[in-house]
Amino acid sequence: MQARSATRAKRIDRIATWTITASGLVIVGSVVGILLLIVNVALPLLFPPDSVRVQRFSPAWLGDPGAVLAIGSDGYLETGYVLDTGGVFTFFDSRCGALLERVRLERPGVAGATVAGVEVSGRLDHSLRWSDGSLTVERVRFFPQFDPEGQRHIAHAVERLTVLPPAEGAVRGTARVTEAGGTAAVFLLPGNRLRVVQQIVEEDLFGELTRESASYEIEDELPGAAGPLLLDGSGRWLFAGTDAGYLLRWALTEEGPRLADRVRASHEGSAVTALAMLIGDGSVVVGLEDGSLSVWFPVPAEPGSFVRVLKSIHTLAPHPAAVRRIVASQADRILLTVGEEAELRMHYPTGERHLLTLSPEAPLLRAGLSLRANGVIGLDAEGRITVWAIDAPHPEFSWKAMFSRIWYEGFEQPGFVWQSSAATDDAEPKLSLIPLVFGTLKATFYALLFAAPVALFAAIYTSSLMDPRLRLIVKPTVEVMGAVPTVVIGFLAALWFAPLIEDKIIAIFLFLLLAPVVLIAFFVLWERVRGWPPLNRVKPGYEFLLVMPAVLLTVVLSVAIGGVLQDVIFGGDFRQWLFQSFGTQVDQRNSIVIAFALGFAVIPIIFTISEDALIRVPGHLRAASLALGATRWQTAWRVVLPSASPGVFAAVMIGFGRAVGETMIVLMATGNTPIIDGSIFNGMRTLSANIAVEIPEAPAGGTLFRVLFLTAVLLFSATFLVNTAAEVVRERMRKKFGRI
Amino acid sequence: MNAPQIADPIFQIEGLSLFYGEAAALKEIGLHIPRRQVTAFIGPSGCGKSTLLRTLNRMNDLIDTVRIEGSIRMDGEEIYSPEVDAIELRRRVGMVFQAYNPFPKSIYENVVFGLRIAGVRNKSALDEAAERALTAAALWEEVKDRLRESALGLSGGQMQRLCIARAIAVNPEVILMDEPCSALDPTATARIEDLIFELKKDFTVIIVTHNLQQAARVADYTAFLYLGSLIEYDVTSIIFSRPREKRTEDYITGRFG
Amino acid sequence: MGRKPIQRGEQLVWLTGAALTVTLLATVTLIGVVMVNGLGYFWPSTLAVARLVDGGTAMGEITQRDYTDEGDLWRIQFKVGNRDLYGADFRWIDAAAIETLNYPEDAAALEREEYGNFYGFLERLDLATVQVDAGLPPWERLQAARDAVEERFEAIESLNESVSADSHEMERIRLAILELRYEGGAGAEDGIARLEEQLAPVRADFDARNAEAAARLAELRSNTATFADAAGRTKEMPILSLVRTYRPNAMSVPAKALFYLGKVWELLSANPRESNTEGGLFPAIFGTVMLVMLMSLFCIPLGVVAAVYLQEYAREGLLVRMVRIAVFNLAGVPSIVYGIFGLGFFVYGVGGTIDELFFPERLPNPTFGTGGILWASLTLALLTVPVVIVVTEEALAAIPGGIREASLSLGATRFQTLWRLLLPIAAPGIITGFVLSTARAAGEVAPLMITGVVKLAPALPLDGEFPFFHLDRKFMHLGFHIYDVGFQSPNVEAAKPMVFITTLLLLAIVIGLSIVAIVLRNSMQKRYAGKAF
Structure with missing residues (x-):
């Protein structure tokens, strides 16, 4: 029976060894693998965008490829279209090339007129210039429909928005239908003159629409022959490039045109060959003969000025040869540029990121961007239509965008800005991490400024100077302090402490000044009276009980004197005074509140770890020091503290790590404004609070989602490194003193 | 080296070397250990006597870096052969340690621990074994009324005897004692020595000690080790009265060590 | 010894002592503030009626008194309630504007289902469907009417239960139909038709009972009480909507104490009302x-196994040391990082996969692919596993090596040694780790916010519906309750007392657990202290 149970025991042992080892490794591995998994979510940000050629066909229905003026596709890469000189839109299935429908446009003027030129703006508004000089604007629309089985298919339609009669003798022209429903057109007349034809639609207070027509010639002399002409979506701004490399901008006001800008887009005098507006019509993209590309938008002429002038803000990766066409996505801020050398490039202007280059085997005659900027469709001279699927899920990400100053559209100067979402789709996400990192460090700095000295001094006192019996009460009390949930601290800080000190800021500064004075006074007093009974029974090591009334007295004094000071010096309201004298705004949830609240959370950690380190210093060192005639303060300060300094350092590091990652306190008590301002009177937004604030709004898999994971990686690595360093130091210390 | 002729040895150690990593802790040791006698290993600190003792129940297996060459046979069977199970071996070769190490359990549970893990569940068998072991360890009279109390409440000498009782409760053939008295006062030491004398009636006892008088008092045979080598091994009286080796004599007369 | 105290550095001793004092004072202050604000709220405060100089009136609980710098009474804050009449709950009145201040015995305070408290005087009762003894004084008649209404309401409640059973049945059939539709195949059409046939009578029953319940409720609501505020403005309210009616000025101390206990019981057992600012905390306590x-x-189990592996099985070396430091440091990784990991891995990763494999018919509505109590608890488990590992390892490491040797020398296997000796000896340490981790988990909010906690959960994660544990459900939590009510609620000032009470409760739980852990640990330290092995 014994032998059997022994074999059984051995079998169990083998199984247990195996199981424990396996599960131990798995658990340790998976716990350590957390970082890898977070990194894994953040990683796709770094993947370069990818393009895949999904289709290529030579449709039989296509006649002369040279007659095609425009090509495009819907947002699902299912339906494509071409427009030819005959004024026919041909829709086809871009998955197989099958002909779907031909839409023949009505001729606006002379029968038999052909289309001489096309410009595409907005969401597939085609401005057609007919051979008789008239302009039409045709809008191509795609809309998904669901059949009774729930299958989606893409329906299409062509809608004529406006017809403009020919301007006499016009060489070229382009028209645009404005968002309000009006039209704007510009014609290039012989002699390098520009004529503007406008129909302005305005809605008055009562919702009545008024239409006004205007037509005028631009008087300003053009610096060089007019090149590309561009109207913005409101019909109020006209852009023109010239062959001398100038970029001009006119405001088309009711009083007539006003030249707003006349700037050199090229210092070498290279001709402007292409213009386009980014989504939202805030920025204009300029392509030059020499292949360079830049993005311009109006900024204050000088700081504080209301006059806005065009300025080159972003420079994009240049083409080797002239830029022929620029297509701006109407889904996001992606740009497709077509160069003379037959290369296509995609850019994201905000981070000046060159997303990818498409090199078709045969030069493309025409190219278009799909509606959602997820594909490119092109037609080459041999009549082949090629469809590329573009996979660029995170175009707005770049290290430059996250860590350097960026001049955002509508901002007065370049800066570090975190503004992940905005009211409109056409706003560029502003994902600079600098304000968040700054906020994190600011909160941590102020918190440690308060917590580190307090915790360290308290630890020195508890470990070396206090009566050891009291230590048995103090230690658990501080541990209880460490157990207070941070949500409680944050709540009290924001809703109790912040309003409490709002008008007592002076008292806080006073406290720092008064505390040593009152303490010394108490101390001197104590030294006089300590000899008298019954006070002579108070032993060394119980001082802090005497300090308690001193601290309380200081609090009372600070509040009282602070109130008087406020009335006498600061005219009754310190905050008002500060704002008027220095322009410093005092927020209710400011860094002082954070310093106390976050400090409260880290004091127990710093205290416990440094106290452990101090108490670990072997007793014989103390004894030796005391035996040499050192006072207990000298022993604590010159012998014990230096011996334990690695542990004390580790304590502060671990406290730092905790403060950096703390979420609830900063979420509740900082106001969460992502600003870069070191002032102690206002708040901040930290990396951790940012995650808590933004992640519920971030769609899974999107750029913001992944950027937030990236910040989590950042937080993880920072705290992990700091903690590891601290832990290695502590390990050393433990080895040094552990077994003495 | 002249080894004593031992009829029916329980251990036959031949050419035993033991390495911690690269360093040799035991070098080419050969000796036969007599059955139901007390054998003492003596020598200066670090000479390998405890290591040698621990090879006999394969406690060195627990250290990863240990490598062993040579052979140890117990009753003619190679104990380091792969078929031999260390756990089985340890049930036959019990051990008492330098520092008394009772489990933080009751006295009774300490004594029957070995039996319980061997699968004995029968209450009366356990009771009987506990009484037998405690009696054999000369502890029964002192603790019989407080078997359920914590073993940690005993005095040092009692705890060490409890550890001996715990070792003999599983009825081993051999008891290894690694400096069993080094943490005890002279009175307690004397009681343990008396106990060892009693134990050799039923068990083979191998004791490591740095106390030469103790070896002289309790051991029938004595082996002197120095720097991992077996210098001399003989009947105790010969080792202590007319050692053959100069180093043995120097050690015994206290010139070093 | 002749040196002066200053030279001896005694003043610096005082300075360090002051640091400790500040630390302790901060702790005491925090706990004190929470207790003062939290404990007092349930005590029925007297109702004051102020006649103002300008002829107006104000009635309510006095919540705050402000004094001028000279120490004179400057202004008084009244909680005037009657949000439906006045719009705001609180009102500051200058002391100078008050002509008289008195405390009428018959001033009544009403806790209501909606609009917070009402303070006023009982005007009349209009009892349409319940009968009470007309001979009673008005206030007692109101109490009797409330009892009668309550009784009828319970009957409606039981009707509602069968309505909800019907609704669950309908949902079950609907899901079954979806599943069949998703799987398709032969017979699916028949199956769907059969299920729809089953559905029809349930739906009819549901509609009928629902209508009946609604009708009876409307009938019951026609029993009203009319109260007048201090200025005489009247408000007619269904008796059913009155949660509590009391006249604090007429209550004796024992009556108030009883009232207090009743409120505490409500706190622990009832559901929240008025977007969490009133009523109970039961779902939050349960969720926590x-x-x-x-x-x-x-x-x-995970933490103990990992600790056993590291301490007893793994070969000590650089790798194990690194792993140990890594594990130790994971305890210092910000909890929000765990939260985001939980979201990315558990919710979207594992949860999304489960949905695709097992609940494809419900997509795109997620079942497990959204935050829920399972994912939140797994995230918290990851967060606290390092604590358990560290503490368990420490407990195992504190066991002297001699114990292991002795056990092995007796022929025990490693597992027997572990199971019969080491784990029992280390048990207090393991329990300490357990208690510490529960304390940390109970107080942790940040990771929950992104893995499944909600301000108001429609159902508990554990109920009588099969399969009883609904691990996919969202849940409420005390810590989040504090954040939500204190910061997201529309009327923060009125919600404050509730937040303080929640804080008090959470603090009591967490500090209680911590004290248990501290006591356990200290007793463990004593056990080995001074014992030579």
């Missing part, structure tokens, strides 16, 4: 407890 229990279920 269940979360912590689920978390322990995952983290204790």
Whole structure:
């Protein structure tokens, strides 16, 4: 029976060894693998965008490829279209090339007129210039429909928005239908003159629409022959490039045109060959003969000025040869540029990121961007239509965008800005991490400024100077302090402490000044009276009980004197005074509140770890020091503290790590404004609070989602490194003193 | 080296070397250990006597870096052969340690621990074994009324005897004692020595000690080790009265060590 | 010894002592503030009626008194309630504007289902469907009417239960139809038709009962009480909507104490009202407890096994040392990082996969692919596993090596040594780790916010519906309750007392657990202290 149970025991042992080892490794591995998994979510940000050629066909229905003026596709890469000189839109299935429908446009003027030129703006508004000089604007629309089985298919339609009669003798022209429903057109007349034809639609207070027509010639002399002409979506701004490399901008006001800008887009005098507006019509993209590309938008002429002038803000990766066409996505801020050398490039202007280059085997005659900027469709001279699927899920990400100053559209100067979402789709996400990192460090700095000295001094006192019996009460009390949930601290800080000190800021500064004075006074007093009974029974090591009334007295004094000071010096309201004298705004949830609240959370950690380190210093060192005639303060300060300094350092590091990652306190008590301002009177937004604030709004898999994971990686690595360093130091210390 | 002729040895150690990593802790040791006698290993600190003792129940297996060459046979069977199970071996070769190490359990549970893990569940068998072991360890009279109390409440000498009782409760053939008295006062030491004398009636006892008088008092045979080598091994009286080796004599007369 | 105290550095001793004092004072202050604000709220405060100089009136609880710098009474804050009449709950009145201040015996305070408290005087009762003894004084008649209404309401409640059973049945059939439709295949059409046939009578029953319940409720609501405020403005309210009616000025101290206990019981057992600013905390308490229990279920075995591996089985070397430091440091990784990991891995990763494999018919509505108590507790378990590992390892390391040697020398296997000796000896340490981790988990909010906690959960994660544990459900939590009510609620000032009470409760739980852990640990230290092995 014994032998059997022994074999059984051995079998169990083998199984247990195996199981424990396996599960131990798995658990340790998976716990350590957390970082890898977070990194894994953040990683796709770094993947370069990818393009895949999904289709290529030579449709039989296509006649002369040279007659095609425009090509495009819907947002699902299912339906494509071409427009030819005959004024026919041909829709086809871009998955197989099958002909779907031909839409023949009505001729606006002379029968038999052909289309001489096309410009595409907005969401597939085609401005057609007919051979008789008239302009039409045709809008191509795609809309998904669901059949009774729930299958989606893409329906299409062509809608004529406006017809403009020919301007006499016009060489070229382009028209645009404005968002309000009006039209704007510009014609290039012989002699390098520009004529503007406008129909302005305005809605008055009562919702009545008024239409006004205007037509005028631009008087300003053009610096060089007019090149590309561009109207913005409101019909109020006209852009023109010239062959001398100038970029001009006119405001088309009711009083007539006003030249707003006349700037050199090229210092070498290279001709402007292409213009386009980014989504939202805030920025204009300029392509030059020499292949360079830049993005311009109006900024204050000088700081504080209301006059806005065009300025080159972003420079994009240049083409080797002239830029022929620029297509701006109407889904996001992606740009497709077509160069003379037959290369296509995609850019994201905000981070000046060159997303990818498409090199078709045969030069493309025409190219278009799909509606959602997820594909490119092109037609080459041999009549082949090629469809590329573009996979660029995170175009707005770049290290430059996250860590350097960026001049955002509508901002007065370049800066570090975190503004992940905005009211409109056409706003560029502003994902600079600098304000968040700054906020994190600011909160941590102020918190440690308060917590580190307090915790360290308290630890020195508890470990070396206090009566050891009291230590048995103090230690658990501080541990209880460490157990207070941070949500409680944050709540009290924001809703109790912040309003409490709002008008007592002076008292806080006073406290720092008064505390040593009152303490010394108490101390001197104590030294006089300590000899008298019954006070002579108070032993060394119980001082802090005497300090308690001193601290309380200081609090009372600070509040009282602070109130008087406020009335006498600061005219009754310190905050008002500060704002008027220095322009410093005092927020209710400011860094002082954070310093106390976050400090409260880290004091127990710093205290416990440094106290452990101090108490670990072997007793014989103390004894030796005391035996040499050192006072207990000298022993604590010159012998014990230096011996334990690695542990004390580790304590502060671990406290730092905790403060950096703390979420609830900063979420509740900082106001969460992502600003870069070191002032102690206002708040901040930290990396951790940012995650808590933004992640519920971030769609899974999107750029913001992944950027937030990236910040989590950042937080993880920072705290992990700091903690590891601290832990290695502590390990050393433990080895040094552990077994003495 | 002249080894004593031992009829029916329980251990036959031949050419035993033991390495911690690269360093040799035991070098080419050969000796036969007599059955139901007390054998003492003596020598200066670090000479390998405890290591040698621990090879006999394969406690060195627990250290990863240990490598062993040579052979140890117990009753003619190679104990380091792969078929031999260390756990089985340890049930036959019990051990008492330098520092008394009772489990933080009751006295009774300490004594029957070995039996319980061997699968004995029968209450009366356990009771009987506990009484037998405690009696054999000369502890029964002192603790019989407080078997359920914590073993940690005993005095040092009692705890060490409890550890001996715990070792003999599983009825081993051999008891290894690694400096069993080094943490005890002279009175307690004397009681343990008396106990060892009693134990050799039923068990083979191998004791490591740095106390030469103790070896002289309790051991029938004595082996002197120095720097991992077996210098001399003989009947105790010969080792202590007319050692053959100069180093043995120097050690015994206290010139070093 | 002749040196002066200053030279001896005694003043610096005082300075360090002051640092400790500040630390302790901060702790005491925090706990004190929470207790003062939290404990007092349930005590019925007297109702004051102020006649103002300008002829107006104000009635309510006096919540605050401000004094001028000279110490004179400057202004008084009244909680005037009657939000439906006045719009705001609180009103500051200058002391100078008050002509008289008195405390009428018959001033009544009403807790209501909606619009917060009402303060006023009982005007009349209009009892349409319930009968009470007309001979009673008005206030007692109101109490009797409330009892009668309550009784009828319970009957409607039981009707509502069968309505909800019907609704669950309908949902079950609907899901079954979806599943069939998703799987398709032969016979699916028949199956769907059959299920729809089943559905029809249930739906009819549901509609009928629902209508009946609504009708009876409307009938019951026609029993009203009319109260007048101090200025005489009247408000007619269904008796059913009155949660509590009392006249604090007429209450004796024992009556008030009883009232207090009743409120505490309501806090612990009832559901919240008025977007969490009134009523009870039961779902939040339940959610917190269940979360912590689920978390322990995952983290204790995992943590103990990992610690046993590291301490007893792994070969000590550089790798193990590195792993140990890594594990130790994971305890310092910000909890929000765990939260985001939980979201990315558990919710979207594991949860999304489960949905695709097992609940494809419900997509795109997620079942497990959204935050829920399971994912939240797993996230918390990951967060607390390092604590358990560290503490368990420490407990195992503190066991002297001689114990292991002795056990092995007796022929025990490693597992026997572990199971019969080491784990029992280390048990207090393991329990300490467990208690510490539960304390941490109970107080942790940040990771929950992104893995499944909600301000108001429609159902508990544990109920009588099969399969009883609904691990996919969202849940409420005390810590989040504090954040939500204190910061997201539309009327923060009125919600404050509730937040303080929640804080008090959470603080009591967490500090209680911590004290248990501290006591356990200290007793363990004593056990080995001074014992030579």
